Amino acid sequence: MYTTRLQDETRKDVAFDVNVRMVLLAHELGLGYAALKKISKVLGIPALHLKTYQRHDKRVTGSSKAMEQESAKRMWARSVNRHQVRYTEMLSDGDSAAFREVVALNPYPGHEVVKLECINHAHKRMGTAFRKLSSQGKLGGKGVGKLTAKKCKTLQNYYRGAILNNQGSIDQMKAEIxxxxxxxxxxxxxxxxxxxxxxxxxxxxxxxxxxxxxxxKLHSANFLKREVGQKLIP
Incomplete structure (x- = not known):
């Protein structure tokens, strides 16, 4: 493992991050160790030792979620020592494993880390759920009152609008959904x-x-049959 100078200090943790990123780069480009050595040469930086590459390659080849969890743990664990700050909020998607890892880590005893939901991710998941239902049974199709792709999109946008318009009130948000x-x-x-x-x-x-x-009847483009709409109720 080589070290990287940052603000005149030798930082092994920075070197570790750079090594991991180099291996991730190789994976993203579909390259192997030999090609990565050539890239390092062009960039004028020391090439990873083969054993270092192989060690990180095993980590990267695993779950991308595992990488996300490990990255989150490292960020929260070192935030006070490195930057003298606490990250009190985490913006994440749904049932975030990274957030659970940070909570279990308890990086700031006596200070809670709060999870923030990403509206765009919630909007995307709802659209996926509508389209999945549309493909099941007789809910979808081209008939009047069916759950078509266009209606899935409309309902998805209603859902997003309800969240954006009522961020100060959960009750009003539910009502508009x-x-x-x-x-x-x-x-x-x-x-x-x-x-x-x-x-x-x-x-x-x-x-x-x-x-x-x-x-x-003059506004039938988004009409849903009652039996179709009832299938969308949780």
């Missing part, structure tokens, strides 16, 4: 718009303007 689904299931005989937001609901917008809402 439900509103997006019920909005699509509404008919003239059974309008379900009480939870809808007038900013995107044509029915509520008409009511707020003192007008009589038009027929749902």
């Amino acid at each position: 439900w509103a997006g689904l019920l909005h699509g299931m509404s008919t003239d005989d059974s309008p379900l718009h009480t939870r809808c937001n007038p900013s995107w609901c044509w029915y509520r917008k008409a009511e707020d303007n003192g007008e009589t809402p038009g027929s749902h």
Whole structure:
């Protein structure tokens, strides 16, 4: 293992990080040890020793999640000594193994590390769930009221909008998430718009303007049959 000078100090942990990144680079490019040596020569940096490469290669070849977990643990473990700061929040995706590892590490006794949910990841997961349901049974297809790809996208965007518009209130957020689904299931005989937001609901917008809402048949592009919509309820 070679060392790297940073601010006139020999930092073995930095050298370790550089070595790991070099092996990751080789994997990303589909290269082996010989090619990595050539890259090091072109860059004018010492090449990894073969045994060092093989050791890190075993780590990298494993799970990318394991690498993420190890990286998170290292960042949190050294933040106070290296930077005199505490990372009190972690933005992560869903059931994050990296977050669990950091919590188990307890890097700052007496100070909690809080997990923040990524809205974009939540939005993506919801779209995936809708498309998966669409492919099952008779929910999807091209018929009227079916869960088409376009309707999956619309419901997915309603979900994201509900989160963005109500970040200060969990109750309001839940209400608007439900509103997006019920909005699509509404008919003239059974309008379900009480939870809808007038900013995107044509029915509520008409009511707020003192007008009589038009027929749902004029807004059938996002219509979901009641039996289809009920399958989307958790």
